[in-house]
Amino acid sequence: QKEVEQDPGPLSVPEGAIVSLNCTYSNSAFQYFMWYRQYSRKGPELLMYTYSSGNKEDGRFTAQVDKSSKYISLFIRDSQPSDSATYLCAMSAGGGNKLTFGTGTQLKVEL
Amino acid sequence: EAGVAQSPRYKIIEKRQSVAFWCNPISGHATLYWYQQILGQGPKLLIQFQNNGVVDDSQLPKDRFSAERLKGVDSTLKIQPAKLEDSAVYLCASSLDSDRAFQETQYFGPGTRLLVL
Numbered sequence: 578q579k580e581v582e583q584d585p586g587p588l589s590v591p592e593g594a595i596v597s598l599n600c601t602y603s604n605s606a607f608q609y610f611m612w613y614r615q616y617s618r619k620g621p622e623l624l625m626y627t628y629s630s631g632n633k634e635d636g637r638f639t640a641q642v643d644k645s646s647k648y649i650s651l652f653i654r655d656s657q658p659s660d661s662a663t664y665l666c667a668m669s670a671g672g673g674n675k676l677t678f679g680t681g682t683q684l685k686v687e688l
Numbered sequence: 689e690a691g692v693a694q695s696p697r698y699k700i701i702e703k704r705q706s707v708a709f710w711c712n713p714i715s716g717h718a719t720l721y722w723y724q725q726i727l728g729q730g731p732k733l734l735i736q737f738q739n740n741g742v743v744d745d746s747q748l749p750k751d752r753f754s755a756e757r758l759k760g761v762d763s764t765l766k767i768q769p770a771k772l773e774d775s776a777v778y779l780c781a782s783s784l785d786s787d788r789a790f791q792e793t794q795y796f797g798p799g800t801r802l803l804v805l
Contacts, residue, residue, distance in 0.1 A: 585728065609791035620692070620779055620796030621731065628790070665730050671791050675744060678730030 580604050583666055583679030592688055596653040600666035600679045603647065607668040607677075610642050612651045615663045615681065624664075625651065656686045690714065692797030694780050700803045706768035709800045713761070713782030719743075720757055721794060722765050723779040731779055737763065738785075770804045777801050 583600045590596055598612075609628055613621035625640040627633045627649075633640045639652040649668075653660055663681040693712040701707050713720050718739050723731035734753065736744040739760040748755070752771070757763040767774055777799040783792035 581730075583730075611791075613796075618798075618801070620781075620798045622796065623793055626791075626793065667730075669791050673736075673738075673743060674791075675733045675736065676731075676791075676794065678732070680728065680730050 578603060580677050581666065581668060581679045584682055585680050587683040587685060589685045589687060590656055592656060592658060592686055594656050594686070596651075596656050596660070596684060596686075598651040598653075598664050598666075598682050598684070600649050600668075601647055602649075602668060602677075604668075604670070604677070605644075605647070606670040608671045609669045610640070610649050611667040611676070612638075612640055613665040613667060613678075615665060617662075621665055658686050658688060661685045692780055692782055692795055694778075694797040694800055696800055697798065698801045698803075700805065701770055702805050703772055704769040706766065707770055707802065708764050708766045709778050709780075709802075711763045711765070711780030711797060713763075713780070714795055716784070717782035717795075718760070718785045719783045719792065720763050721781040721783075722755055722763070723781065723796075725777045725779055725799070727776070734765070767802075770802075772804050775802055775804045 612625040614624045615621040630644045637654045641650040665681045666679040667676045720737045722734045725731045737757040755765045779799045781794040781796045783794045
């Protein structure tokens with residue numbers, strides 16, 4: 578079993594839809610949870626950063642962490658074609674501990 | 689602020705050849721990471737430097753991969769000899785300082801796309 582599981586997709590939605598992306602994990606030591614966006618032939622860029630459980634909102638993006646279920650989510654409201662990318666979840670136990678990434682979910686937002 | 693720079697952007701070699709990648713992190717960032725991202729997978733950490741010292745190289749295939757970070761700034765990653773399964777994108781990332789209690793944000797470069805034939 579992988580430490581971090583993420584559905585690879587692809588996920589295709591119409592413009593304006595609400596998108597839900599999810600990851601599950603098995604390591605209860607994970608305390609820091611991140612979502613990265615990766616456009617084709619580019620490096621990942623940090624989208625959301627959350628510590629421990631709870632919600633965090635930034636514009637059209639909301640990150641949720643449920644540590645009791647070992648489940649994290651990223652919601653994108655009013656999705657745009659420019660949101661078409663691969664979304665990677667990443668997590669760590671903190672400090673000098675390494676980031677463990679999911680496989681990424683490929684999202685396509687269509688006009 | 690300039691981002692993480694990597695070169696070359698693309699490289700095609702034949703198996704058993706050697707190849708080297710270069711990374712220049714964001715100015716002032718003490719920590720530098722090399723990741724391998726195979727198609728359809730998330731990045732996997734190969735090696736982490738704190739200044740010019742190695743913090744974690746547990747997933748680096750040391751029989752063929754080597755990395756150095758002289759003077760605690762630029763870094764090179766070398767593969768010798770290359771195998772077909774080394775075909776991947778090699779990402780370099782940097783962060784301010786990994787020697788802290790909380791998780792520092794990592795900033796990624798554009799990557800070097802390697803194809804081994």
